[in-house]
Amino acid sequence: MLFNSLDFFIFLPVVFVLYWFIFYKKIQVQNFFILIASYIFYGLWDWRFLFLILASTVVDFFIGQAIYVNDAISKRKAWLWISVIFNIGLLGFFKYYNFFIGSWIDFLSVFGYELKSTWTLQIILPVGISFYTFQTMSYSLDIYYKRLTPTKNFIAFATFVSFFPQLVAGPIERASNLLSQITSKRTFNYIQCTEGLKLILWGLFKKIVIADSIAPIVDDIFLNYNDYSASTLILGVSLFSFQVYGDFSGYSDIAIGTAKLFGIELMSNFKFPTFSRNVAEYWQRWHVSLSTWFRHYVYIPLGGSRVSKLKSVRNIIIIFLVSGFWHGANWTFIVWGAIHAALYIPVFLMGRNRIYMNTVVAENRWFPSLTEISQILLTFILVTFSRVFFRSESITDAFGFLEQIYSNFSYETYQHPLGYRMIDYFILLGLFILYEFRIRRDERAPFKFKSKIVRFVAYTLVILGMLLFFDDNIDRSFIYFQF
């Protein structure tokens, strides 16, 4: 079920009303209801894969307890390894099996061994597998590191794993945040609910108006890159930057907003990455839940930055390569990760990787300084360049795309593939950037205006934008569902 589908707009109010009016008395009943709702939410896509979620839930529920009751480090480690192998095994089979087989066949062919590709399988990638496996693993890891006491309530744990607002594309929550809320009594909070509704509205705007309306242009340019000149290709990849941001941050806003309706606070996933002043700040603002996960469970256990510079650089390379690989079973994502490692390392070596933590651009000012503008532009250009690999179907296509920019370095006027006026999109993006800049201090309050009238105008304009840019003929699924 997609957040931007009619099914969801029927499902959500029904679940909301039942949750607060019928099942509100007992926390256990409320959790069980949310669990059933979550399984229905997921099962409407493909009920067969519910068994995978259930398997991951059962395994980590019992492993969590086994780790906790054992004092011997070797036994604790053994149980942890079972959890990791099981979850990574699920991912490995459903997401990476064909990639490994294909890469192995390609590798052998370099040495003259021709293997038939009969080993590859027709595997459907279960939606959300990369997200919920990481979430369940974090539970076992936190117990292993003694940061968490396991729950004895299976229903609460199953609800933590499959909580429908964030089940299919995050934010990837840690048990210390989400599970503790699930096991606590929740009461209806008017302010929290209105905040949730506002986030849902803003998320829908980002998805429908920004991401979906740009999608046909990006698809056309990346599909036919051989026919276009540099100006169009640069336009295409720049628009993809906005598309992927609108798509994923829009999804995250809807997820966080929906969770608020049920009295649950999820972590922020996007903190206006467009206004990052260097690549390090970008990673503090883009897909925060994944970055946090890797920092906690990969980077810090490897030594983080508290080891020698050389080892720290090694850790950075590892984390970016793994992060790239997490996105998809394709060399394009690994190269994308490698590019980000290459961009991050100089910032790290100069000691500038933490200087923008907890600050925003133009702090206490109306406008950014010229230096800040140049920093933002440079970061945007670098990140956008890496997205050529992120968006291309293959490494060959990515290099072909870049080669075409170099070899056909000229300007041409681009025509929208469906005949729409391009100026509409430029105006739209200009206004979007200005608005995001206006609200840049708080990613969880997109309509923070003192005046009720201004707020009302903002809601109306956002909905008008959806009406103006809605396109019935395009694929409305979310980009990150494929990861």
Added chain:
Amino acid sequence: MKKLIIKSILYVFLILIVLEGLVRVFHLGKDTPTRFLDKYKVEKWKPNQNGFSVTGNRRQNFSEYHINTTGYNSYREFTPTKDKIEVALVGDSFIEGFHQNYYNSIGKKIENVIPEIEVYEYGYAGYDFADQLHLVHSYASQFDLIDHVILGIKFSNDLTRAEYQVVNSRLALESPMNKMLKKSKLIVYCKSIGILDPPQEFMYRLINIFKPKKKTVSIDEAETLRIKKKNEEKYLANFKSLVSKYGYDKKRFTLLLDSRITSPLFLSYLEKNGFNYIDFSTSFETSDRSTTLIYDRHWNNHGRDIIAKDIIQYLRDTNFVKN
């Protein structure tokens, strides 16, 4: 909770009102003229209506229409006499031309080149050959005064009926419910861009939830060819039946068609039996620019120019006009 529900309803209500206003101010939704069935059971627009036709979101195509006293979209009134030279264009939405300004129609383009003739455009969305011949037959006294009649025909669409009957599904658009809904420009706009399709499909699914699903039958190539041949024969038989029932003046009447999408069987029948036709396929094929709107399959201004030129050329070739 009560506060949330009341405030949400209030906000939704106020936002809808403001959006209705904005859609009206920016004229995003199309105006739809009212249709009716006249005394001869000819379906047409109610006379003397004006408005704007809008296609797509953000007014991708915006044009003005004017329904004349006869009930068709045209800048002129249809007053045929023996003293003047008149040409009638009869057809569907392509002739009706709501996607163009009414003062820039195919008929006007022809008149601009040949000022001595008057072109009457009897275009109405959905008119097939049965509608067209029924109209000509019903208003025979008027059409007898018109010197030449050109009937637009699309073989695969316009010959599915062997005789004229009122199309109730089109007239159902004038039901009180639809009339009321059409008063809201916001609903009209939302419907035109497809936002209301999912709720409609959902309602349809809900209503038909207990009905057994139709099995999809796969058809092989031979079967497809057999069905195609059968349809072609049926359409030809319908053509013959309509011509025989309502009459067809081969000297004054000419068909306007695209031979690329017309059955060779039908074309051969027309040639053998002395039915004249204007084939605009070559002109469209050799055009260096697109002849249709991008977001709509109707002819664009260039396409209409080509059609007008082909008709003018035909009228000259047949010595209907001298220069």
